[in-house]
Amino acid sequence: MASVSLKNVxxxxxxxxxxxxxFNIDIEDKEFIILVGPSGCGKSTTLRMIAGxxxxxxxxxxxGEKLVNDxxxxxxxxxxxxxxxxxxxxxxxxDNMAFGLKLRKVPKDEIKRRVTEAAKILEIxxxxxxxxxxxxxxQRQRVALGRAIVRDPKVFLMDEPLSNLDAKLRxxxxxxxxxxxxxxxxxxxxxxxxxxxxxxxxxxxVVMKDGFIQQIDxxxxxxxxxxxxxxxxxxxMPPMNFINALLTVKGDDVSISFNDINIALPKKYSTxxxxxxxxxxxxxxxxxxxxxxxxxxxxxxxxxxxxxxxDVVEMLGAETYLYVTVAxxxxxxxxxxxxxxxxxVGDIAKLAVDGNRVHLFDKETELVILS
Amino acid sequence: xxxxRARSIAANSxxxxxxxxxxxxxxxxIAWLVLISFRAEPGAWTPYILPQSYTxxxxxxxxxxxxxxxxxxxxxxxxxxxxxxxxxxxxxxxMTSYTLSRLRFKSRKGLLNLGLILGMFPGFMSMIAxxxxxxxxxxxxxxxxxxxxxxxxxxxxxxxxKGFFDTIPKALDEAAIVDGANQxxxxxxxxxxxxxxxxxxxxxxxxxxxxxxxxxxxVIMKDNYNNYTIALGLYQMLTRENIYRYFTQFCAGxxxxxIPITILFVIMQKYYVSGVTGGAVKG
Numbered sequence: 345m346a347s348v349s350l351k352n353v354x355x356x357x358x359x360x361x362x363x364x365x366x367f368n369i370d371i372e373d374k375e376f377i378i379l380v381g382p383s384g385c386g387k388s389t390t391l392r393m394i395a396g397x398x399x400x401x402x403x404x405x406x407x408g409e410k411l412v413n414d415x416x417x418x419x420x421x422x423x424x425x426x427x428x429x430x431x432x433x434x435x436x437x438x439d440n441m442a443f444g445l446k447l448r449k450v451p452k453d454e455i456k457r458r459v460t461e462a463a464k465i466l467e468i469x470x471x472x473x474x475x476x477x478x479x480x481x482x483q484r485q486r487v488a489l490g491r492a493i494v495r496d497p498k499v500f501l502m503d504e505p506l507s508n509l510d511a512k513l514r515x516x517x518x519x520x521x522x523x524x525x526x527x528x529x530x531x532x533x534x535x536x537x538x539x540x541x542x543x544x545x546x547x548x549x550v551v552m553k554d555g556f557i558q559q560i561d562x563x564x565x566x567x568x569x570x571x572x573x574x575x576x577x578x579x580x581m582p583p584m585n586f587i588n589a590l591l592t593v594k595g596d597d598v599s600i601s602f603n604d605i606n607i608a609l610p611k612k613y614s615t616x617x618x619x620x621x622x623x624x625x626x627x628x629x630x631x632x633x634x635x636x637x638x639x640x641x642x643x644x645x646x647x648x649x650x651x652x653x654x655d656v657v658e659m660l661g662a663e664t665y666l667y668v669t670v671a672x673x674x675x676x677x678x679x680x681x682x683x684x685x686x687x688x689v690g691d692i693a694k695l696a697v698d699g700n701r702v703h704l705f706d707k708e709t710e711l712v713i714l715s
Numbered sequence: 716x717x718x719x720r721a722r723s724i725a726a727n728s729x730x731x732x733x734x735x736x737x738x739x740x741x742x743x744x745i746a747w748l749v750l751i752s753f754r755a756e757p758g759a760w761t762p763y764i765l766p767q768s769y770t771x772x773x774x775x776x777x778x779x780x781x782x783x784x785x786x787x788x789x790x791x792x793x794x795x796x797x798x799x800x801x802x803x804x805x806x807x808x809x810m811t812s813y814t815l816s817r818l819r820f821k822s823r824k825g826l827l828n829l830g831l832i833l834g835m836f837p838g839f840m841s842m843i844a845x846x847x848x849x850x851x852x853x854x855x856x857x858x859x860x861x862x863x864x865x866x867x868x869x870x871x872x873x874x875x876x877k878g879f880f881d882t883i884p885k886a887l888d889e890a891a892i893v894d895g896a897n898q899x900x901x902x903x904x905x906x907x908x909x910x911x912x913x914x915x916x917x918x919x920x921x922x923x924x925x926x927x928x929x930x931x932x933x934v935i936m937k938d939n940y941n942n943y944t945i946a947l948g949l950y951q952m953l954t955r956e957n958i959y960r961y962f963t964q965f966c967a968g969x970x971x972x973x974i975p976i977t978i979l980f981v982i983m984q985k986y987y988v989s990g991v992t993g994g995a996v997k998g
Contacts, residue, residue: 397889418895430886434908444894491894 353403378546423492629703812876
């Protein structure tokens with residue numbers, strides 16, 4: 345078990361492509377850190393640099409107290425789980441799990457003990473004599489996890505380990521990996537592009553874009569207080585609605601207006617930072633669940649009402665998504681309660697915004713003003 | 716519906732007829748060779764196709780009448796050269812292919828292209844140069860020289876094996892690296908066991924080369940009859956003064972050298988076919 349630190353880490357490829365820029369993070373012992381971002385954001389490259397599979401161009405990486413910049417992967421005391429499992433096809437499950445231990449000249453009895461123990465944890469004891477091709481996707485992923493567990497490494501690195509599984513299995517394995525983390529009490533660095541995985545598994549999440557860290561925070565803060573429009577739009581499904589609006593301050597009253605619609609914001613927005621934007625355009629972020637067509641709420645909040653035509657209604661069972669056009673031009677998505685919602689396609693629905701959950705961003709820098 | 720079925724039957728029949736004719740055409744020379752090897756009448760040309768009488772003498776004489784043509788010795792020479800060439804070439808081809816497929820170094824691309832260009836020149840272009848080099852090293856007319864010549868440039872035949880290695884996911888190497896393996900372990904314990912078809916293919920092609928080469932062995936061995944290989948030795952039976960007496964013996968000798976190669980092929984045929992396609996299609 346160990347902490348991991350990355351200090352001013354850069355990765356530049358020949359030809360000038362910069363994959364990772366000025367990456368700084370202190371990962372504490374036993375943390376479950378998630379690196380998340382769209383394709384090409386540098387998350388896998390960062391993980392591979394920690395593993396030692398990719399050289400770093402600049403900066404320092406520490407595992408525990410040890411600077412590992414020039415340390416071979418095998419001497420970093422890490423284990424890695426790959427997206428495509430990377431099981432050795434010609435070896436049995438037992439041999440796959442034992443391979444790393446054999447190379448480290450661990451005594452045979454000890455290898456057997458460790459492999460059996462890991463197999464028991466992952467419930468794959470009955471598969472030890474099989475070859476990988478005789479296993480299902482989920483079983484293969486368990487073996488890949490088992491191969492990492494038996495090594496008892498300081499740090500687990502996981503590179504999109506669930507993305508090759510079908511949706512149902514993914515949910516199941518997600519829970520299992522979380523349980524495994526609680527049981528093993530070890531540091532895990534986990535790369536994914538799936539924000540659900542990120543939100544449900546991580547103790548802290550690193551959101552990345554174009555090689556830069558956008559925000560490092562716990563899942564709740566990341567959702568409730570995104571630092572910029574990218575994080576706000578990336579985390580959350582369906583994504584946050586963004587509107588360009590004019591901010592007006594009258595005394596202590598702050599309001600935003602767009603397309604002849606005026607929304608008065610509650611008192612909490614009456615701060616010096618917000619007031620500084622008086623008369624300027626800002627980006628307003630509204631999460632789909634902050635929009636509702638619940639009649640009682642709408643009637644009680646006349647100051648935040650939005651008239652909207654309903655384009656599409658998606659009933660998902662537990663919730664309904666309304667795809668609406670506000671004031672004839674702005675498309676938005678609302679997540680509403682199926683039991684209360686009466687909206688139908690073609691309706692002009694009365695929606696209201698929960699004023700306390702509005703996010704304001706600077707239009708130029710796209711950084712948060714208040715959320 | 717009916718007409719399309721009739722058409723497919725007609726097409727299939729045509730294909731089978733063509734294939735059967737081609738099969739027969741390929742088999743005729745082999746059948747003829749085997750028949751002649753058992754013919755009792757001497758001479759290269761007879762006005763009839765099927766022999767009038769049969770004998771095993773042609774085969775026994777190959778091993779008993781060794782004064783002029785030392786067939787057993789030549790057979791052993793070829794076998795020795797083939798075995799060593801096969802071992803050295805296989806290791807060299809596979810290691811070169813692995814290096815070019817897996818490792819990244821500065822001159823990699825240049826070497827790949829150089830290999831490709833050099834491969835376009837026929838090997839015997841270097842014959843005279845090789846002869847003088849071997850002579851300067853005091854190695855001419857020896858079996859060692861033959862082994863060196865046959866296996867020396869084998870690394871250049873890396874294309875098919877490299878293509879095969881390229882299809883093995885890189886993540887396996889990386890998993891092994893994290894597990895603690897070095898390049899040596901990865902090559903022997905991970906990549907090679909997964910490359911059986913291409914290993915077999917490489918073994919077969921490098922084993923066959925010495926049995927069929929005529930040019931190099933004739934330049935290198937000159938008049939050292941004792942170190943002749945089968946191809947050069949058997950050819951001596953076809954000279955104007957020997958052909959009448961030894962033609963049937965020549966045929967028997969040709970049948971016999973097909974035996975080790977055929978056995979190897981039959982055993983490894985399954986892998987050989989998948990080896991070629993596995994390496995070529997995805998490479």
